[in-house]
Amino acid sequence: MRALGIIIVLGLASTVIRAQEAMPVKTVALIKEATTFIRTSVDSDADGPVLSGSGFLVRTDGTTGYIVTNAHVLTPSAGKPTFASRPTTKVYFRSGMKSESRAVAEVVANAPERDLALLKVTNVADLPRPIALNADTEPFETMTVYIFGFPFGEKLAIGKRNPPVNVGRGQVSSIRKNDDDRVTSILLDGALNPGNSGGPVVDSQGRLVGVARATIRGANIGFAIAVPELLAELNGRVDGAALAFEALEDGVLQAKVEVSLLDPLARLKSVWLLYTQGDAKFSRKKRPKPAPEGADLDEDGPFARSTRSVESDFVFGPVEHAQTVPLSIDNLRAAATLKVPVTGADIVLWCQASFVDGSGTTIHAKPSRYLVSAARPRGNGANRPAGTTFWGEVVDPDGDCALKLQDGDLVYEVPGTLHDLNVDVGSNNGPRVVQEVDGDFTALVKVTGSFEPGPVRTGPKSVPYNGGGLLLWWDEGNYIRLERAAMYRNNRVVGFLAFESREQGTRAKVHNKGGLDPRQDLWLRLERRGNSVVGSLSQDGSTWDKLEPMEVEWPARLKVGTDVINSCGDSMSVRFQGYALTKVRDQAPAEKR
Numbered sequence: 001m002r003a004l005g006i007i008i009v010l011g012l013a014s015t016v017i018r019a020q021e022a023m024p025v026k027t028v029a030l031i032k033e034a035t036t037f038i039r040t041s042v043d044s045d046a047d048g049p050v051l052s053g054s055g056f057l058v059r060t061d062g063t064t065g066y067i068v069t070n071a072h073v074l075t076p077s078a079g080k081p082t083f084a085s086r087p088t089t090k091v092y093f094r095s096g097m098k099s100e101s102r103a104v105a106e107v108v109a110n111a112p113e114r115d116l117a118l119l120k121v122t123n124v125a126d127l128p129r130p131i132a133l134n135a136d137t138e139p140f141e142t143m144t145v146y147i148f149g150f151p152f153g154e155k156l157a158i159g160k161r162n163p164p165v166n167v168g169r170g171q172v173s174s175i176r177k178n179d180d181d182r183v184t185s186i187l188l189d190g191a192l193n194p195g196n197s198g199g200p201v202v203d204s205q206g207r208l209v210g211v212a213r214a215t216i217r218g219a220n221i222g223f224a225i226a227v228p229e230l231l232a233e234l235n236g237r238v239d240g241a242a243l244a245f246e247a248l249e250d251g252v253l254q255a256k257v258e259v260s261l262l263d264p265l266a267r268l269k270s271v272w273l274l275y276t277q278g279d280a281k282f283s284r285k286k287r288p289k290p291a292p293e294g295a296d297l298d299e300d301g302p303f304a305r306s307t308r309s310v311e312s313d314f315v316f317g318p319v320e321h322a323q324t325v326p327l328s329i330d331n332l333r334a335a336a337t338l339k340v341p342v343t344g345a346d347i348v349l350w351c352q353a354s355f356v357d358g359s360g361t362t363i364h365a366k367p368s369r370y371l372v373s374a375a376r377p378r379g380n381g382a383n384r385p386a387g388t389t390f391w392g393e394v395v396d397p398d399g400d401c402a403l404k405l406q407d408g409d410l411v412y413e414v415p416g417t418l419h420d421l422n423v424d425v426g427s428n429n430g431p432r433v434v435q436e437v438d439g440d441f442t443a444l445v446k447v448t449g450s451f452e453p454g455p456v457r458t459g460p461k462s463v464p465y466n467g468g469g470l471l472l473w474w475d476e477g478n479y480i481r482l483e484r485a486a487m488y489r490n491n492r493v494v495g496f497l498a499f500e501s502r503e504q505g506t507r508a509k510v511h512n513k514g515g516l517d518p519r520q521d522l523w524l525r526l527e528r529r530g531n532s533v534v535g536s537l538s539q540d541g542s543t544w545d546k547l548e549p550m551e552v553e554w555p556a557r558l559k560v561g562t563d564v565i566n567s568c569g570d571s572m573s574v575r576f577q578g579y580a581l582t583k584v585r586d587q588a589p590a591e592k593r
Contacts, residue, residue, distance in 0.1 A: 023146060027206040031056075032165040033128035035148040035199060036067055037095035038105075038119075040074050040087050051075075054149030054199035054212070055091065055119065057130040058234075059265055065127045066264050067091055067105065067119040068230065069198030070213060071112040091121055093128060095150070096164030101125075108264045108332070109233065115213055116225060116233045117198075118264050131200055133231060133265075137207040139186050143172040145224075147212050149199025166196070170222065172209075184229045186210050188222040235358035236263035238271065238365050241351055242436040243338070245372060245390030253342050253372065255390075258436075259327060259334040259353045267358025271334040273351055274322035274364075277343075280350035282367055283317035316364045319352045327353075346405040347372035369394040371433060373408040389579055392435030392561045401431040401564075410576040412468065412564040418458040419566045423477055424506045425461040432471055434561030440584035443470055443560050444525040446541065449574040451486035451518045452493050456569030464488035464568035467498055468576070470526040471563040472533060474554050477505035481563065482526050482535040486518035488568065493518050499535040499547050511548045513537070526560070529584070541578070 022028075040051040053073030059066040074089055089105045105119035139145075147168040174187035186201070186209065201210040201224045210224030239260040247254045257273055327334035340349065352367040371391040391410050394403050402413040412431060420427040453464040469483035485498040495518030499511040516522075523538040531551050536544040560581060566572050 023202075023204050023206060028167065030129060031131065031146075031148050031200060031202060031206050032167070033094060034131045035165050037092040037150050037162050038067075038069055038073055038089065038198065039092070040089045052150065053197040056148070056198075056200040057093075057128055058118075058133050059130055060127045063123050063125060063127065065103075065121045065124055065130075066108075067121065068211060068234075069117050069119060070211065071110055071115050071117045073198050074107060074110070074117055075112075089119065091119060092162050093124070095162040100162065109262045111233050114225065114229060114233055116211065116230060118234065120264060131202075131206075131208050133208065133227070133234070137203055137209055137227065139172050139175055139183070139209050139226070141172055141174065143203065143209075145170050145172060145188065145201050145203060145209050147196060147199055147201050149196030149212060151196045168196075170201075173221070175226075182228045182232070183226040185213075186224045186226050188224060231359070234265050234267065235361075236261065236265070236268035236355070237357060237363065238262070238334075238353040238355055241273065241353045241365070241368060243349070243351060243368075243370050243393065244436060245388065246337075248342065248372075248374060248388045251342055253338075253340040253347060253349075255338045255340075257325070257327065257336050257338050257351070261329070261332045261334060263332060265358070268329065269356040269358070269360070271327045271329060271353065271355040273325040273327055273336065273338070273353055274319045274367075275325065275338065275340065275349060275351045276319055276322040277340065277347065277349055279348075280322075280367055280369075281320040282352070282364075284314040287313055287315050314366065316352070316366055318354065318364050319350055319367055322350075322352070342374075345374040345408065347374070348405070371403070371405055371410065373405050373410075390435065390581075391579060392433045392559075394431075394433050396431045397429040403431060403433060406575075410562065410579065412562075412574045412576075414564050414566040414572050414574075416456075416458065416566065416569045416571045418462060419564070420459065420462060421471070421479065421481060421502075421563060421565055422462070423502055425459070427459060427462070428476055430563055430565045432473070432561055432563040434471065434473055434559040435581070436557060437560050437581065437583070438557045440528050440530065441560065441581060442525065442527045442584070443579075443581045444523060445470060445562060445579040446521060446523050446577040447484040447574065448521040448577060450572060451484065451495065452570075453486055453488045453566075453568035453572075454570045455488050455491075458567050458569055462567040465565060466568065466572050467563075467565040468574040469498075469524045469563065470535075471559075471561055472526060472528070473559040473561075478503050478552075478554065480526075480533055480535075480550060480552070481565075482524055483563070483565065484516075484522045484524065484537075495520070497522070497524075497535075497537050497547070499550075501533075501550050501552065503552070509550050511535070511550065513545075513547060523578075528558075 034057045036055045038053050038055045055067040055069035058068050090102050091105045092102045094100050103121035103124045105121050108120045109118040150163050170188040173189040176185040178184050196212050199212045210226050213225050214223040239262045241259045244256045325336050327336045349370045353365040356362050374388045419430045421430040447468050451466045453466045457464045465487050467483035467485040472480040480501045483498040486493050486495045495516040497513040501509045523541040525536040527534045533550045535547045538544045562576050564574050
């Protein structure tokens with residue numbers, strides 16, 4: 001028998017509500033006002049798809065509002081056309097009415113593993129009353145529910161206006177729970193139609209029961225995300241810690257700690273940092289994945305998203321025998337100054353952000369390893385006195401690479417399996433060591449080691465390649481690589497400099513330079529000046545050869561550091577020396593270096 005596939009949903013088929021079963025008129029009006037039409041696109045429809053769906057207001061603070069929707073309303077399905085440039089999401093209040101207003105939304109939380117997202121709008125006058133978030137309403141089989149939203153999106157618009165809110169009716173046919181006995185999803189008797197994803201599902205009194213989400217093709221069965229699952233997403237959590245080295249004086253390492261928070265509803269109760277030097281011991285167990293909703297998922301399913309997931313695949317215990325530093329919460333960041341006694345030149349520091357969420361549960365984030373060396377950078381290209389080098393946080397997605405400090409240098413040892421940063425062909429597991437930088441900067445490093453890939457490739461879409469150099473990182477789909485590189489082609493090894501960018505998950509710009517000796521060590525320099533990113537190379541660290549700049553419209557706060565790529569069947573070792581990261585305000589103009 002052919003398996004049933006799950007497709008994106010966006011609402012129940014329109015059903016006439018009998019007068020004797022209808023919600024009170026006033027309640028209907030309030031829910032309709034809180035329900036928003038959402039549209040994601042770039043300025044020109046020719047630049048990519050236009051996505052639309054539904055959402056609903058869950059919190060207001062003056063002229064600021066927060067709207068719940070589905071993650072797939074913001075990002076195209078896997079295998080579908082993607083946006084040619086960064087899209088804009090707009091939220092429409094009182095859609096289709098004379099009093100309609102719109103606002104550009106900021107995505108403040110996105111959890112594709114739950115297919116949930118939270119949007120923030122600002123400077124919106126006369127915001128409607130939000131729908132209350134609470135877990136008091138317990139769904140039960142045969143319960144009648146009502147779905148508010150915009151089935152078929154703009155196709156039901158009247159004239160030049162956006163579509164008005166549609167109200168549909170369904171019945172709870174089954175309730176799904178996880179291993180902790182928490183209700184996660186609700187099965188609805190009734191088909192769901194495109195356009196209403198993210199809309200509120202409420203009971204006859206207007207109390208929230210869930211978020212409209214998906215349907216099984218041809219089965220007349222719909223799905224809604226249950227309120228406890230929504231609350232679990234909005235209870236607050238950390239989104240990674242950043243450690244910025246400041247000074248090493250009198251045997252004490254001082255660093256500024258900043259932890260990004262996913263806490264738009266201000267539910268986090270406390271945040272702190274655990275840290276220790278050297279080896280760190282902590283427990284971890286595999287996080288259970290949500291089971292398919294009684295059917296096979298196809299490529300168009302709501303789980304097949306390219307959007308970043310902020311939730312780890314593991315549940316972590318606290319780092320053992322660690323010191324504790326309380327963090328002060330300010331808006332969506334928690335910060336403190338860290339002071340660590342140092343006993344040797346090379347410093348390996350483990351840090352773990354921990355917090356108590358809105359439900360009162362203590363959660364420990366994935367521990368991070370940071371590398372700091374106090375040896376003198378070698379080579380006249382570094383142009384720095386003896387001092388401390390803050391390399392940054394170790395990112396080893398597959399956990400099979402050795403990244404370590406040796407005499408002040410950073411050494412990568414990468415096995416002969418696929419380790420790439422090539423999101424456009426489906427591989428983004430290359431090891432890297434990065435740190436946050438805000439605004440314009442210059443980063444430089446000397447890349448030494450063996451770059452002689454053999455003929456065996458390790459990925460179906462890859463070529464035998466060795467690369468190592470500087471990396472500018474925004475997120476999984478947007479980054480720039482400047483690498484000393486070698487490729488096995490036509491029975492020989494070809495050396496070159498790779499200068500490539502990825503934007504929106506695809507290869508955007510390639511400004512490579514060929515004709516290099518694959519055995520020759522190189523100095524690399526990466527500079528940012530506003531929206532311009534310039535890559536340069538040097539044989540001696542003094543005379544620089546610039547490549548064509550890349551223009552990007554990225555945030556001021558990014559991550560920069562080193563990376564290594566290996567897509568051949570032989571292991572490789574790369575040594576980085578003389579790394580220096582300098583903010584523009586602290587340095588002479590690059591042309592005078």
